[in-house]
Amino acid sequence: MSVQDLYDLISLACIFGMFAVSLNLLVGWAGIPAVAPTAFGALGGYLAGYMAIHHGFTLVPAVIIATAAAAILGLFLSGTALRLSIENIILLTVALGSIVLSVATAIPVLGGPQGLVNVPYAQLFGIHFSSSKAWMPLLIIVLIVIYAITYWVGESPMGLTLKGVREDESAVRSVGLNPIPAKIAAFTISSAVAGFAGALLVYYDNVASPNSFGFNQGILIVTMIIIGGLGRPFGPVAGAILVTALPKVLQWVINISPSRAALLQQIIYGLLLILVMLFRPSGLISEVPLRVVRRYAKRRLAEVTRQEAAADLTEIAADVEVEAAPEPARGNGDELVLEAHALRKKFGGLIVADGFDFQLPAGKVIGLVGPNGAGKTTLFNLLTGAIAVDSGSVNLLGKDVTLQSMDEVAQAGMARSFQDVRLFQAITLFENVLLGALPARTIKLSRIVFKPMQVRRETREALDRSWSVLERLNLQNKALVLGGQLSYGERKIAAIGRLIATDARVLLLDEPAAGVGAELADAILRVISQLREEGHTILLVEHNLEVVRDVATEVYFLESGRIRAHGTYDELIADPVLGEIYFGAGHTEAARTGGDGATSPGARGDASASTTTLPGRS
Numbered sequence: 372m373s374v375q376d377l378y379d380l381i382s383l384a385c386i387f388g389m390f391a392v393s394l395n396l397l398v399g400w401a402g403i404p405a406v407a408p409t410a411f412g413a414l415g416g417y418l419a420g421y422m423a424i425h426h427g428f429t430l431v432p433a434v435i436i437a438t439a440a441a442a443i444l445g446l447f448l449s450g451t452a453l454r455l456s457i458e459n460i461i462l463l464t465v466a467l468g469s470i471v472l473s474v475a476t477a478i479p480v481l482g483g484p485q486g487l488v489n490v491p492y493a494q495l496f497g498i499h500f501s502s503s504k505a506w507m508p509l510l511i512i513v514l515i516v517i518y519a520i521t522y523w524v525g526e527s528p529m530g531l532t533l534k535g536v537r538e539d540e541s542a543v544r545s546v547g548l549n550p551i552p553a554k555i556a557a558f559t560i561s562s563a564v565a566g567f568a569g570a571l572l573v574y575y576d577n578v579a580s581p582n583s584f585g586f587n588q589g590i591l592i593v594t595m596i597i598i599g600g601l602g603r604p605f606g607p608v609a610g611a612i613l614v615t616a617l618p619k620v621l622q623w624v625i626n627i628s629p630s631r632a633a634l635l636q637q638i639i640y641g642l643l644l645i646l647v648m649l650f651r652p653s654g655l656i657s658e659v660p661l662r663v664v665r666r667y668a669k670r671r672l673a674e675v676t677r678q679e680a681a682a683d684l685t686e687i688a689a690d691v692e693v694e695a696a697p698e699p700a701r702g703n704g705d706e707l708v709l710e711a712h713a714l715r716k717k718f719g720g721l722i723v724a725d726g727f728d729f730q731l732p733a734g735k736v737i738g739l740v741g742p743n744g745a746g747k748t749t750l751f752n753l754l755t756g757a758i759a760v761d762s763g764s765v766n767l768l769g770k771d772v773t774l775q776s777m778d779e780v781a782q783a784g785m786a787r788s789f790q791d792v793r794l795f796q797a798i799t800l801f802e803n804v805l806l807g808a809l810p811a812r813t814i815k816l817s818r819i820v821f822k823p824m825q826v827r828r829e830t831r832e833a834l835d836r837s838w839s840v841l842e843r844l845n846l847q848n849k850a851l852v853l854g855g856q857l858s859y860g861e862r863k864i865a866a867i868g869r870l871i872a873t874d875a876r877v878l879l880l881d882e883p884a885a886g887v888g889a890e891l892a893d894a895i896l897r898v899i900s901q902l903r904e905e906g907h908t909i910l911l912v913e914h915n916l917e918v919v920r921d922v923a924t925e926v927y928f929l930e931s932g933r934i935r936a937h938g939t940y941d942e943l944i945a946d947p948v949l950g951e952i953y954f955g956a957g958h959t960e961a962a963r964t965g966g967d968g969a970t971s972p973g974a975r976g977d978a979s980a981s982t983t984t985l986p987g988r989s
Contacts, residue, residue, distance in 0.1 A: 402537030415566025441566020600654025796855030
């Protein structure tokens with residue numbers, strides 16, 4: 372292998388590294404499966420080549436125009452693509468690549484099937500880029516700049532939001548964050564970088580050919596980011612270096628002919644992907660928490676360690692005091708914070724909500740009980756905008772939120788949890804809670820670019836509030852543990868912590884104590900009681916009747932999509948009809964005799980359930 376060959380290898384690795392970094396912003400961060408980044412590369416490359424050959428454009432203006440054209444196409448397509456399912460996004464991006472190349476080969480001025488040949492050599496600052504040796508320093512610098520831009524985006528609140536979107540967009544919306552602008556920004560930036568890389572590739576090869584931007588090249592770039600590691604800026608660069616170097620190594624080191632090397636490299640790529648999926652699914656370079664999160668958590672944990680050491684030295688036996696979460700404004704007992712009037716919803720011929728009508732006073736805990744299929748979760752979905760009502764209205768804190776989206780409702784002051792927890796698995800517990808604490812304005816790219824100091828201050832305030840929540844729930848030692856590595860009980864209480872971090876006045880809890888042991892259920896009960904004492908209004912769906920009995924000031928009984936009865940817990944279990952339908956005869960008899968009664972099938976789990984100990988502050 373000659374030195375010139377090494378220059379060529381490094382230069383190509385830099386160009387394909389740009390493609391990989393651009394695609395990683397979509398696939399790795401936002402979870403948008405765009406599998407044809409070469410479509411935007413082809414647009415930028417052909418446009419730059421055409422302007423250079425037919426209009427005499429030099430490198431800089433040609434590349435700027437090519438990048439802008441790719442960004443505009445990406446912005447235009449993002450509005451459509453982000454409304455599609457994963458399968459349709461894949462089909463759209465594959466079709467886009469095919470359309471761009473088909474159009475290019477059908478236009479004679481673009482060279483037809485042979486492409487644009489004899490693209491003039493690029494010149495910049497008096498340097499004539501006629502060899503890979505001349506190109507290599509420029510391409511290295513450009514790759515570093517692109518890496519820095521994507522790293523900066525990924526480390527911002529917008530980047531954290533994209534990681535949440537990658538796993539569960541509904542959960543992101545439930546804490547008041549609208550992911551659409553962030554996804555559009557990621558799509559546009561990714562398209563622009565791909566168009567930029569395509570223009571550089573054409574100038575480097577002195578040709579704009581369909582072979583340079585075909586489907587196989589797109590799959591190769593996807594392979595780079597999977598092997599290198601998703602959601603981490605340097606992962607795609609490492610993958611690009613490995614994948615680009617492999618055919619050269621086969622030819623130069625092992626001395627295999629180019630035709631045999633091309634066949635063998637496909638086999639090796641396939642084996643590498645299998646090995647990565649089996650033994651290193653996160654890629655060669657694993658994703659790590661945001662830098663600001665790591666530094667903040669380590670500093671706070673170190674402070675706690677020093678305080679505990681000092682306490683030991685002075686023989687202080689008391690636990691370290693932690694600051695309670697800030698109390699929201701208390702409402703008087705007559706204030707109505709939530710009103711639902713005649714909410715109706717049906718899917719086809721199935722009526723799932725048949726006139727929900729109720730009012731929530733401030734500072735109360737209202738229990739929702741009823742058999743499976745009664746409409747409890749449906750009611751949550753209607754109240755929070757997760758699904759649109761067919762008729763009726765929802766008034767929150769004096770504001771009509773009937774037609775608003777879930778993130779708008781959360782911003783207005785009502786946040787919800789989910790029956791299936793929906794904690795983000797691939798980011799840390801601290802980052803999960805931080806997403807609840809971040810203001811909606813903080814994740815906007817425009818503010819990140821033009822108001823960085825304000826965004827930094829808002830992020831710091833969100834970090835402080837999130838850490839306070841973790842301390843309150845005694846979870847600070849798990850701050851840097853991934854959500855997917857927490858126990859089921861820890862995830863349950865962490866989901867409540869994410870809601871607390873939103874500082875919403877109205878909290879909708881969907882079976883927070885389901886599937887956990889008695890000790891953790893007691894801890895969750897204490898947390899709910901504390902939230903009520905601080906002025907929060909809570910709507911609680913719970914099959915654990917002991918939780919409902921102990922914390923609910925009033926209980927609504929739902930059946931067949933409507934509220935059948937409401938009153939105190941004792942009043943409802945004393946109703947013989949409701950007792951037989953849901954509460955159980957033992958509860959009914961206990962209510963009549965004044966005893967505790969038997970525990971219903973929905974009551975607290977036995978010792979075989981999860982016994983994770985996460986006591987709340989009493």
